[in-house]
Amino acid sequence: MATSVATRFLFLVGDSLSLKKLPKISRPASFHNTAYVLSSTHGPLTLKSLGFKNETETTTTKFKKDNTKQTPSTLKVIQGQFQEVKPNRVKVKPKAVATENPVEIDSAPFSAKSFAELGLPPLLIEALNREGFQVPTDVQSASIPTILKNHDVVIQSYTGSGKTLAYVLPILSEVGPLANNNNNNKEPKKKPDIQAVIVAPSRELGMQIVREIKKLLGPENKRFVQQLVGGANRSRQEESLRKNKPVIVVGTPGRIAEISSSGKLHTHGCRYLVLDEIDQLLSFNFREDMHRIIEHVGKKADSDSGSDPVTGIKKRVERQMVMVSATVPFAVIRAAGSWGRNPFLVQADKVGPLESISRPPGPVNLAAGPGNNTPAASTAVAGSLPPALKHYYCVSRMLHKVDTLRRCVHALDAKTVIVFMNHTRQLKDAVFKLQARGLVAEELHGDLGKLTRSTMLKKFKKGEIRVLVTNELSARGLDVMDCDLVVNVDLPTDSVHYAHRAGRTGRLGRKGSVVSICEESEVFVVRKLQKQLGVTIQCCEFAEGKLVIEEQK
Numbered sequence: 001m002a003t004s005v006a007t008r009f010l011f012l013v014g015d016s017l018s019l020k021k022l023p024k025i026s027r028p029a030s031f032h033n034t035a036y037v038l039s040s041t042h043g044p045l046t047l048k049s050l051g052f053k054n055e056t057e058t059t060t061t062k063f064k065k066d067n068t069k070q071t072p073s074t075l076k077v078i079q080g081q082f083q084e085v086k087p088n089r090v091k092v093k094p095k096a097v098a099t100e101n102p103v104e105i106d107s108a109p110f111s112a113k114s115f116a117e118l119g120l121p122p123l124l125i126e127a128l129n130r131e132g133f134q135v136p137t138d139v140q141s142a143s144i145p146t147i148l149k150n151h152d153v154v155i156q157s158y159t160g161s162g163k164t165l166a167y168v169l170p171i172l173s174e175v176g177p178l179a180n181n182n183n184n185n186k187e188p189k190k191k192p193d194i195q196a197v198i199v200a201p202s203r204e205l206g207m208q209i210v211r212e213i214k215k216l217l218g219p220e221n222k223r224f225v226q227q228l229v230g231g232a233n234r235s236r237q238e239e240s241l242r243k244n245k246p247v248i249v250v251g252t253p254g255r256i257a258e259i260s261s262s263g264k265l266h267t268h269g270c271r272y273l274v275l276d277e278i279d280q281l282l283s284f285n286f287r288e289d290m291h292r293i294i295e296h297v298g299k300k301a302d303s304d305s306g307s308d309p310v311t312g313i314k315k316r317v318e319r320q321m322v323m324v325s326a327t328v329p330f331a332v333i334r335a336a337g338s339w340g341r342n343p344f345l346v347q348a349d350k351v352g353p354l355e356s357i358s359r360p361p362g363p364v365n366l367a368a369g370p371g372n373n374t375p376a377a378s379t380a381v382a383g384s385l386p387p388a389l390k391h392y393y394c395v396s397r398m399l400h401k402v403d404t405l406r407r408c409v410h411a412l413d414a415k416t417v418i419v420f421m422n423h424t425r426q427l428k429d430a431v432f433k434l435q436a437r438g439l440v441a442e443e444l445h446g447d448l449g450k451l452t453r454s455t456m457l458k459k460f461k462k463g464e465i466r467v468l469v470t471n472e473l474s475a476r477g478l479d480v481m482d483c484d485l486v487v488n489v490d491l492p493t494d495s496v497h498y499a500h501r502a503g504r505t506g507r508l509g510r511k512g513s514v515v516s517i518c519e520e521s522e523v524f525v526v527r528k529l530q531k532q533l534g535v536t537i538q539c540c541e542f543a544e545g546k547l548v549i550e551e552q553k
């Protein structure tokens with residue numbers, strides 16, 4: 001299929017050639033409609049929209065054909081206009097060359113409102129200022145007042161848009177030492193129960209949420225939040241609960257359910273239940289633990305409201321639920337409708353009824369994998385990707401993939417790279433090969449001890465590791481602001497996984513690139529991902545230290 005295309009176009013994007021030599025493109029290119037989906041969603045086609053920084057004259061560069069590619073073709077930029085060149089199946093002569101700066105901020109998702117206008121208490125605003133949070137993001141601006149008005153909500157907004165603070169801030173407005181004084185007076189004097197339970201699917205994500213809350217509480221108040229993640233010493237966690245009497249706990253479903261069952265976590269008086277990465281929490285693995293959490297966290301069951309006909313779980317009356325993810329399949333909407341009290345749907349900067357995501361026609365089974373091209377799959381990932389991200393794919397034989405990866409890192413001059421692979425053994429081999437070629441690369445996966453995992457992450461965040469090779473473990477929630485490149489050495493299993501992996505870069509409006517390295521036989525999968533995600537994934541090669549973009553019909 002990939003080789004059957006009629007016409008292809010190529011140009012170069014690299015870091016060493018002068019930008020000032022590219023011609024200005026003053027009107028949208030009018031050739032193949034499908035070639036520039038991006039131009040229709042991001043305004044007219046300009047060099048900027050294609051990733052060029054400036055628009056001046058053309059430069060010609062020769063390069064050798066990547067021996068992993070099958071059918072090259074050409075693009076000419078002449079006098080400011082693209083001209084189609086007959087497909088040439090033997091030689092490639094790319095013409096235009098420019099640079100790209102992937103860490104530049106492109107489209108910051110900040111709201112026009114201030115934190116004060118959202119109704120947050122003065123102490124919390126002081127803490128936000130101290131920590132350098134000056135302006136709320138769009139999703140925070142929409143979620144905070146809605147949660148403060150006691151509505152249950154489902155928050156869906158693209159990766160890296162600030163969803164954590166979107167629910168943490170209204171909770172801190174109501175419970176703990178930064179809350180409105182009035183509310184503090186209302187809190188039980190003797191032995192306050194836990195006021196908020198935040199559930200996250202992985203230990204890393206749980207710990208990240210705790211860090212974000214502790215930052216705002218400050219060192220003197222950090223005891224008010226407690227982590228209850230798996231893989232850590234349970235007795236120590238129970239001891240801290242007893243001693244510190246936190247008002248917020250953040251943890252993984254297994255550990256929260258375990259301590260709750262042992263009677264050492266008192267959550268009956270809990271006012272908030274947050275399910276972060278709700279779509280993952282609904283997976284089969286977490287079913288029993290989630291059942292316990294949904295049933296026990298919050299006010300005692302209201303005998304009048306009966307049980308949910310599907311789950312059999314008794315309905316609650318006072319607990320406020322917040323469910324969060326960048327990807328919201330219909331299963332989430334169904335669960336939210338059943339667990340929550342008429343929840344609102346917050347999508348980026350808009351608040352609306354939950355029904356605005358209607359059940360898509362056709363099967364809802366996302367586990368059907370990358371071949372799944374149903375409306376349900378597209379509904380789940382709609383609006384999940386940061387708009388500034390650039391997506392590419394590159395065809396490479398399995399044997400050459402790590403070398404292609406290395407050339408990709410150099411061609412994009414990426415400083416902080418997250419690489420996803422599906423199998424631990426190959427992942428280790430890849431790290432070894434990258435290190436042998438002089439790249440500072442390390443591995444991060446579930447087989448490593450928790451201390452090693454934490455150390456790797458810390459080093460990566462500090463910029464001491466350039467390439468972090470990991471697996472699905474890091475696809476959700478991992479927040480490394482400087483990450484400018486994500487590479488899929490193995491394709492993700494579906495568009496939901498693609499969205500979360502891709503979202504490790506381009507955070508909070510920063511520029512970022514996602515490159516998927518696939519075999520020729522997998523190109524159709526990339527096409528399906530592209531369709532479901534509603535983005536253009538451009539075909540590319542890496543040659544002589546440059547990213548060569550190939551456009552095709």
Ligand SMILES: Nc1ncnc2c1ncn2[C@@H]1O[C@H](COP(=O)(O)OP(=O)(O)OP(=O)(O)O)[C@@H](O)[C@H]1O
Pocket residue numbers: 132133134135136137140157158159160161162163164165325326476477478479481503507508
């Ligand atoms: N208003 C703000 N001003 C500045 N930085 C912010 C603001 N809100 C959030 N951030 C920062 O932006 C980064 C991304 O936020 P966060 O992790 O909450 O995004 P997210 O939408 O939950 O992403 P994901 O879907 O990948 O989990 C974090 O480092 C966070 O501290």
